[in-house]
Amino acid sequence: MAIIDLGELRHGAEPEEPLPRPPRAAGRPLRGALVLLLLLATLVSATPLPRREVVSLPAALGSEALIAGDLYLVVEPAGPDGSQRRLDAYRLPGGERLWQVPLSVPGRYWGMSLRDGMLMIAGYEVTEGDPPGTVTIALDPASGEFRWQQPGSPLPVSGGGLLLETTDAEQGGTLRVVESCCGRVRWRADTPAGQFTFRSTESGVDRLVHSTAGGRVVVRDAATGVVLADADLWNPADGREVRAPTEGPEVGVQVIGDLLLTLGGQPMTVTAYGLDRLDRRWRTELDGAAYASECGPVLCFQDRSGDLQAIDPATGRRLWTGAGWIVWSTGAGLMAAVGNDSGADRLVVLDPVTGAVRGQLGRWEVVPPSVAGGPIIGIRPRPGGGLLVAELDLVTGAARPLDVLPDASASCQSIGYQLACRKPAGGFGLWRLKP
Missing domain, CATH: 2.40.128 (Lipocalin)
Structure with a gap:
């Protein structure tokens, strides 16, 4: 589900360029023109200037405001006496209030979306004496009427339904896919301690991956829960020598496109496997990287200092590098934020295959x-x-x-x-x- 983070502006204002001075003119024609302009200015000042139409949307101090589809949603803060938080819904673009309902779960709400005709609300449930746990609440978007509530962090599944995961990196947990209409469980699986990741498509999540520190990786079809691949990547059955990451940085598992990537070890190494069969494709040593991301037709490996390495996803060959770039990809192209001496960032457009700068967007x-x-x-x-x-x-x-x-x-x-x-x-x- 789409999650919108309401961050603050980070950039300072840019200085405006001074306007060029008009050429000087002399003589009576200029004075006549000035008199005419003065008369026109007097007439204009007598007529009210048109005002920009803006719809005012309420949001009290301390409230959380999010947009889901054509709904503007405001979670009002709890009262000083600890009273229940309230959710107000307004219809866009007019801003008419549709309904308001109390929220039964105390906590912070960080995501709202419309899915299969239901309004899904995600947040952290806060219980006295216990650590916060994720929770999903389903409401009727037309009336705000409560439908169902279950623990877990929600993700839309390709083909319909929601994935709710309550996994814990140390104690294990549960994966469940439920029907959006009523919360009915379609399938569930208990998982041991480890990492959880997934592949997301335009229609939702279609692959789930669970991995353990010992190297066991299980790939499931998200819609059905069927296991597509189950392998021990550190001790493969075919006898190939694989170096387990017993030293150095912890190994992370990521899914990008049709590849499952393991990243870690000493020296830093990335190994690529086919996602549905876990067949090894290639292995490449990196200068250091914290995570991988999709950069259009290439793979980007980024470290925390902003150094970037672009890799060919078919062969693992390094294509280009960049320093001080934070990149992200959209359907239209590849964009990077570039730091400068003043501490502000400027945006540039990159060619994903060569790393060349195609255009300067500014700050x-x-x-x-x-x-x-x-x-x-x-x-x-x-x-x-x-x-x-x-x-x-x-x-x-x-x-x-x-x-x-x-x-x-x-x-x-x-x-x-x-x-x-x-x-x-x-x-x-x-x-x-x-x-």
């Missing part, structure tokens, strides 16, 4: 799109207050100005060419951008 805070395939919106503070808004084009490598929002401050979410941002005086505003 922008990226607003994640709430729907797949939506425009990539960038915001930054405007001198004197408000926000500058642009669409970031990863094909042309250009930032196309969209709008200026003088009453917006931070914490923005995009819904296509609509932008919901916190207002300085409190609450949120919803603006229609000018594409």
Whole structure:
């Protein structure tokens, strides 16, 4: 499920370029023109200027505001007496309130989405004396009526349903796929202590992977729970010599595309396996990396200092490297944040195959799109207050100005060419951008 983090703006305002001085003119024609301009200015000042239409959306101090589909949802903070938190729902784009309901589970809510006709709410349940545990609550989006509640962190499954996992890295746990309508369990499996990861597609999760420190890896079909592969990667049955990571950094398991990757050991090594059969494809030593990510047609391996190595997913061959880049990929291309001496970041568009810079976007805070395939919106503070808004084009490598929002401050979410941002005086505003 899509999770939207309402972060604060990180970048300072950029200085505006001074406007060029107009050429000087002399003589009576200039004075006549000035008189005409003065008359026109007097007429314009007598007519009220049109105001930008903005929908005001309430959000009290300390509340958590999230957007799911065409619903604006506000989780009100608990009262000073510890009373129940409340969820208010408003219809977008008009901002009419639909309903409000109390939330039975005390805790912090971090994700909301519409799935199979139900409103799914994810959060951390806080119980006195116990560590917080994840919880999923299902409500009717039209009325707010309670449907069901179960422990676990929810993920949409390809073909329908929700995956709820309550795994623990030390004690093990349970994987369950339930029907979104009613919480009925489709399948479940108990897992030993270890790591849990998955492959996500546009329609949801389709592969689940559980791995243990000893090297056993189990791959399941998410829709049915059927085991597709089960292998001991450190002691393979075919007798091949495989170095187990008994020393050095802990080994992590990641899934990217059709590959399962193990990353760790000393020296740092990545080994690639076919996901559905766990057949070994290649092995490559790296200069050091903390995690892998998909960068379009290549694999990116990033360390915590920003050093980047791009690998050919078919052969494991190193293609290019970069220093000081934090990269992420979208359907349109590959974007990187580049640090500079002032501590601010600037965005550039990269060629994923060569690492060459295709375009300079400038300094922008990226607003994640709430729907797949939506425009990539960038915001930054405007001198004197408000926000500058642009669409970031990863094909042309250009930032196309969209709008200026003088009453917006931070914490923005995009819904296509609509932008919901916190207002300085409190609450949120919803603006229609000018594409």
